[in-house]
Amino acid sequence: MSNFVDRADPRYGTLKGSRNLRWPRDPQDTASEIALCATAQDAAAALERLVHEGVRPTIRSGGHCYEDFVVNNRNGCILDMSVMKAPEPRAGKGSYAVAPGQMLGEVYEELYKRYNKTLPAGSCYAVGAGGHISGGGYGLLSRLHGLTCDWISAVDILTVDGKGKVALRHTDKSHDADLFRACRGAGGGSFGVITGFYFDELPDAPQEVAEAHVGFEWDKTDEDTFVEILQTFGGYWETRGQDPDTWGLFSIMNMSHASGGHFGFGSQFCNPNGRADDLKVFEEFLGRFEKFTRAEAKIRVNADRQMVQPQPATPPNTDGHGSFDIQKRQWLEATISGSGGGGSGRASYKSSYMKKNFSDQEARCIYRHFTRKVEGIDPRGMVLAVDSYGGAANKRGTAEETSICQRDSVMKLQWENYWRDADQDAARLQLAKEFYADLYSIHVDAAHKGTPYHNERYQGCYINYPDSDMLAYSFWPQLYWGEGELYPFLQDVKRRYDPNNVFHHAMSVRV
Ligand SMILES: Cc1cc2nc3c(=O)[nH]c(=O)nc-3n(C[C@H](O)[C@H](O)[C@H](O)COP(=O)(O)OP(=O)(O)OC[C@H]3O[C@@H](n4cnc5c(N)ncnc54)[C@H](O)[C@@H]3O)c2cc1C
Structure with missing residues (x-):
C-alpha cells in the first residue's frame, strides 16, 4: 500500500x-x-x-x-x-526491464553488470528513468545507437477512464499501440503513470572509450576566430559527422560568458565494436581544431554539464595524438563517475534543434552575447551547450514509430542558466530570453520570430528540456511535436486514454 x-x-x-x-x-x-x-x-x-x-x-x-x-x-x-526500483517482470514483454524510479546511473550499472548491455540515454546519474525515457532520452551513445525511446518494446502505464476507473495497461505494438507510441517520447505527465519500460533488444555496452577536452581562452579569441571555431565544430556535424564511421563520436561545446575566461568542448569516442583501439576518426575530428588551440588552454568539461572548469595547464602531448590529450577509460567508469546531477539551485533552461551548421550571423550573435557587458549580475552562470546530434538518432522510420519528430538535426542546443539568489531571478531570466530571441530572429520568418520554428535550419525544441517561455506562442505544441500528424495524434491518444484530463501540467498535451 x-x-x-x-x-x-x-x-x-x-x-x-x-x-x-x-x-x-x-x-x-x-x-x-x-x-x-x-x-x-x-x-x-x-x-x-x-x-x-x-x-x-x-x-x-x-x-x-x-x-x-x-x-x-x-x-x-x-x-x-x-x-519503485524494480518493474514487474512480464513474460514475453522484453528481456530487459527498467522501473520509473531507477536513476540512469543505476540503470547503466545494472544493465552492464548483469547483461553487458546499455541504454543510449542521458549523462546524469540522478536523472529518473520515468521522466527521461517518456520524454525521449538522449546521451553520449545516441549518435551510435539512437534515442532511448527508439529501443522500447513495451510500456506498462496506469490510465484513468471517463468513469474514473484506473487500469494498468500493458502496451506494445499490438496492444494500445497508439498509447504505446505516445509513451515513446511525447513527454511525461500527459497520459498516465508509467510503471515499467521493457526492451526486447539493447545495444552491447562499449568496453572502453577515448575522451578529449579541448579549450580556448576568450582573451585570445577575437570575433572572427570564435566564428571559425564554432563553424568548424558545427560544420563537422553537418558534413563528416553524418558518415556512419563517425557515429561513435559525441561532443559537447560548452560556451559561457567571456568573463569566465574559457570555453571549449569535451568529446567521447568509441568504434562501433565498443573499443577505442582505432582512433583515426577521433584524431581527424580533433585535428580540425589544432590551429586554434594552445596547450596551456586545456579545460575539462564537468560531466554534470553545469559549469566549465579550468584545469591546470597540461604540457604538450607527445603520445602521437597531435597536440591533444586523448585519454582512454573503461566505459562504465567514464559513464557513471562524476556524473551526479543531484544538487539543487536556481535554474532556467531553453533548447533548440539545428539542421545546419552555424551561419556567420548566428555565430556573431552568440559571440556578442557572451562578450557583452552585463550590469548587476554575474553572467557566467549561463552556459550554451551545443551537443552533437544525428547519426542513429536520425534513423529513418523512428519518427513514425516514436513521438520524437526531430530526426533531421545535426546539433541540439541547450541554454542552462544557474544562479543562487532569488533577487536575481528577473534579470537572469531576461538575459536568457534576450539571447534566445536575438538568435532566433535571424533566420526565422516574422510569424515565428524569437523561436527555432521548423524551417530549413531549425527543428523546434526538445520536450525533455521544456521551457514555459514558449507558452507565449500559440504554436508552442508545434515547436515540441512538429507541424505534421504527431500532435493531432497525441491529442487523440489523450482524448481516448485520459478523457477527463486527470494528468496535466502547463505543457502537457491538450485534450
Ligand atoms: C542535471 C540534468 C541533466 C540532464 N541530462 C540529460 C541528458 O543527458 N539527456 C536528456 O535527454 N535529458 C537530460 N536531462 C533532462 C531530463 O531528461 C528531463 O528533465 C527528464 O524529464 C527528467 O526525468 P525525471 O524522472 O528525473 O524528472 P521528474 O521531475 O520526476 O519528471 C519529469 C516529467 O515527467 C513526468 N513523469 C515522471 N515520472 C513519470 C512516470 N512514471 N509516468 C509518467 N510521467 C512521469 C513528470 O510528471 C514530469 O512532467 C537532464 C536534466 C537534468 C536536471
Missing part, C-alpha cells in the same frame, strides 16, 4: 522540495500530500483514492523536471515513483 506523507510527517518538507529552488512555495497549498509508490499496485491504489476524492495527481520519478510541472500542485498529491 502506498505510503502517504502529509504535512504532519517530518519527511514532508524534504519530499515536497524540488531541485530547482525557483519554484515558490504556494501559501494556499495547505493540504497537499506525497504518495510514495514502490509498486504498480501501490500507484494504482493511490491513484484510485485521488480520483475518487477529486484530488489532482502529479507524477515524479527522478525529480529533474526543468519546469514546475510536479511540485506546486495546490492541495493535490505527488505520486512519487522514485521508490
Whole structure:
C-alpha cells in the first residue's frame, strides 16, 4: 500500500522540495500530500483514492523536471515513483526491464553488470528513468545507437477512464499501440503513470572509450576566430559527422560568458565494436581544431554539464595524438563517475534543434552575447551547450514509430542558466530570453520570430528540456511535436486514454 506523507510527517518538507529552488512555495497549498509508490499496485491504489476524492495527481520519478510541472500542485498529491526500483517482470514483454524510479546511473550499472548491455540515454546519474525515457532520452551513445525511446518494446502505464476507473495497461505494438507510441517520447505527465519500460533488444555496452577536452581562452579569441571555431565544430556535424564511421563520436561545446575566461568542448569516442583501439576518426575530428588551440588552454568539461572548469595547464602531448590529450577509460567508469546531477539551485533552461551548421550571423550573435557587458549580475552562470546530434538518432522510420519528430538535426542546443539568489531571478531570466530571441530572429520568418520554428535550419525544441517561455506562442505544441500528424495524434491518444484530463501540467498535451 502506498505510503502517504502529509504535512504532519517530518519527511514532508524534504519530499515536497524540488531541485530547482525557483519554484515558490504556494501559501494556499495547505493540504497537499506525497504518495510514495514502490509498486504498480501501490500507484494504482493511490491513484484510485485521488480520483475518487477529486484530488489532482502529479507524477515524479527522478525529480529533474526543468519546469514546475510536479511540485506546486495546490492541495493535490505527488505520486512519487522514485521508490519503485524494480518493474514487474512480464513474460514475453522484453528481456530487459527498467522501473520509473531507477536513476540512469543505476540503470547503466545494472544493465552492464548483469547483461553487458546499455541504454543510449542521458549523462546524469540522478536523472529518473520515468521522466527521461517518456520524454525521449538522449546521451553520449545516441549518435551510435539512437534515442532511448527508439529501443522500447513495451510500456506498462496506469490510465484513468471517463468513469474514473484506473487500469494498468500493458502496451506494445499490438496492444494500445497508439498509447504505446505516445509513451515513446511525447513527454511525461500527459497520459498516465508509467510503471515499467521493457526492451526486447539493447545495444552491447562499449568496453572502453577515448575522451578529449579541448579549450580556448576568450582573451585570445577575437570575433572572427570564435566564428571559425564554432563553424568548424558545427560544420563537422553537418558534413563528416553524418558518415556512419563517425557515429561513435559525441561532443559537447560548452560556451559561457567571456568573463569566465574559457570555453571549449569535451568529446567521447568509441568504434562501433565498443573499443577505442582505432582512433583515426577521433584524431581527424580533433585535428580540425589544432590551429586554434594552445596547450596551456586545456579545460575539462564537468560531466554534470553545469559549469566549465579550468584545469591546470597540461604540457604538450607527445603520445602521437597531435597536440591533444586523448585519454582512454573503461566505459562504465567514464559513464557513471562524476556524473551526479543531484544538487539543487536556481535554474532556467531553453533548447533548440539545428539542421545546419552555424551561419556567420548566428555565430556573431552568440559571440556578442557572451562578450557583452552585463550590469548587476554575474553572467557566467549561463552556459550554451551545443551537443552533437544525428547519426542513429536520425534513423529513418523512428519518427513514425516514436513521438520524437526531430530526426533531421545535426546539433541540439541547450541554454542552462544557474544562479543562487532569488533577487536575481528577473534579470537572469531576461538575459536568457534576450539571447534566445536575438538568435532566433535571424533566420526565422516574422510569424515565428524569437523561436527555432521548423524551417530549413531549425527543428523546434526538445520536450525533455521544456521551457514555459514558449507558452507565449500559440504554436508552442508545434515547436515540441512538429507541424505534421504527431500532435493531432497525441491529442487523440489523450482524448481516448485520459478523457477527463486527470494528468496535466502547463505543457502537457491538450485534450
Ligand atoms: C542535471 C540534468 C541533466 C540532464 N541530462 C540529460 C541528458 O543527458 N539527456 C536528456 O535527454 N535529458 C537530460 N536531462 C533532462 C531530463 O531528461 C528531463 O528533465 C527528464 O524529464 C527528467 O526525468 P525525471 O524522472 O528525473 O524528472 P521528474 O521531475 O520526476 O519528471 C519529469 C516529467 O515527467 C513526468 N513523469 C515522471 N515520472 C513519470 C512516470 N512514471 N509516468 C509518467 N510521467 C512521469 C513528470 O510528471 C514530469 O512532467 C537532464 C536534466 C537534468 C536536471
